[in-house]
Amino acid sequence: MPNPGVAVQVVAAIETVYGLRFPIGMRAWDGSRAGAPEGPVAVLRSPRAVRQLLLRPGRSGLVEAYVTGHLDIDGDFAAGLRHCRELVAHVHAQGPPGPAHWPRLIGLIARTGVGGRRTPVETDRPTVDFPASILDDTLARSCGYWTSDGPEYHLSDAQQDKLDLVCQKLGLTKGMRLLDVGCGWGSLVLHAAEHYGVTATGITVSPTQCDFVRAAAAKRGLSSSVTVQRIAPRDITDGPFDAVASIETGEHVSDKDYPAYCATLHRLLRPGGQLLMQQTSGGGMFTGSYMTPAMATRPVERTLSQLRDAGLEIEDVMSMREHYVRTIDAWRHALDANWDDIITRTGPTRARIWRLQLADNALAFADDKMSVHQILAVRP
Missing domain, CATH: 3.30.1050 (Nonspecific Lipid-transfer Protein; Chain A)
Incomplete structure (x- = not known):
């Protein structure tokens, strides 16, 4: 038989x-x-x-x-x-x-014919910098703010609404100085300067992002109101600022360094200035610690405690967990739609890592194993 x-x-x-x-x-x-x-x-x-x-x-x-x-x-x-x-x-x-x-x-x-030694895949390299082809035109790699279920409402609208939400919570008006810590590809500093009349400074450790934001500011005629520096927050000397944003940047700060990070945010604010922090907590089963070990998510309660210890007063905390499910689903659908092109550009291993990471995190947010909060704080 x-x-x-x-x-x-x-x-x-x-x-x-x-x-x-x-x-x-x-x-x-x-x-x-x-x-x-x-x-x-x-x-x-x-x-x-x-x-x-x-x-x-x-x-x-x-x-x-x-x-x-x-x-x-x-x-x-x-x-x-x-x-x-x-x-x-x-x-x-x-x-x-x-x-x-x-x-x-x-x-x-x-x-079944298995032989030889296994060759482990290098899954410990950074995997969060998703390709531009799965993002919207803001190039934001953070949670959007979905204000409509309509068929004509897309990820780009949710990201624009998120930018407006941040600017409005910070009370930005013409002439104010805004600092965006970890500005990425510049969506917030460009939006705040163009639509709210602020003088916006972005900081990043990436020379590629620096060049990109400067070029985008010049193209929009915002070079006089948008600056970007390749510098760490602790090395900024041209503060204080009227408002500071930290949009999904704190997750890249280790637990050891996080109290100093909060103290730096406090120092960079003028008295009465406001901080808007958007930060994730928890992690996926497959990617939360195995594939992105550099990420250091922490419970929101600990974040609030450390902000208070740094001398900041908490004004508002808003959960955006369900908004991240929709944001990641949009990225997942775009990844599948551009799958062949992404494999050609980046190789199958990295494309598979992205697919696994997105699906795993979508499930974690849907099941409340991960969350994301916007925290509004003030320097008294």
């Missing part, structure tokens, strides 16, 4: 060894199919995926198998990833397989 196909054997082994029902369908390179008959399907592209699933079914093994192209998810990617999160949670709770299961696992791996 012939052996059952690879997918049948792998699903049976996972269900037996880990004591669960495999949550989605599975298809292997030999054409075999097993698991759930409907919904997303895990696709085993090569024998190497078998080893990852059987021996390392936790998050690191699944991430490595996916970004290296040995494992795919057909169908609704986010739905398939949600089931994978459930699988990982079960495996972590149960622990590694006992010695009684090793002969079966090793035998199946040998029969």
Whole structure:
């Protein structure tokens, strides 16, 4: 009697060894199919995926198998990833397989032809700088503010509404001085100077962003009111400012350095000046700490405490969690629409990292495992 196909054997082994029902369908390179008959399907592209699933079914093994192209998810990617999160949670709770299961696992791996040492993917490089082709014309890589459900309302509108929300909370008026810490590609400083008449300064560590913002300011006739510096916040000497913005920049500051960061924001404000901080908390299962270890998200309660310790008074806190679900979904759809071009420009590994990161974070925000808040504070 012939052996059952690879997918049948792998699903049976996972269900037996880990004591669960495999949550989605599975298809292997030999054409075999097993698991759930409907919904997303895990696709085993090569024998190497078998080893990852059987021996390392936790998050690191699944991430490595996916970004290296040995494992795919057909169908609704986010739905398939949600089931994978459930699988990982079960495996972590149960622990590694006992010695009684090793002969079966090793035998199946040998029969599917896996050999040689695995080559780990370099998933510890920065992955948050998404390609411009999935962004709107503001090039903002932060949460938008969605004020409409209408079919003609798009990500670019949500980002413009976010910029207006920040400017209005800060009470920006003509003649005021604004500092944007971590200005990125300049969306806030350009918008605030053009529409609110402020003198805006942006700071960034990226020379490419410096050049881009300066060129954009010149093109809009804003060179006299928009400046950008390649400098760290602690090295700014031309303060104080009437208003300071930190839009999803604090996540890149380590826990050790965060109190000093808050103290610097306080120093850069004039008495009575306001700070608008937009900052995420929590993390995704697959990417929150595994693929972006430089990120240091912290609970909003700790952020508020550290701002108070720095001498700032909290005026308002607003959750934007649901707005981030919609923002990430827009990025995900744009990534899929430009998939072939992005692979050509950046390579399949980085494109897969972006797809996994976006889907994972979308689920985390939807499930309240991640959040984002706008915090308005004042220097008394």
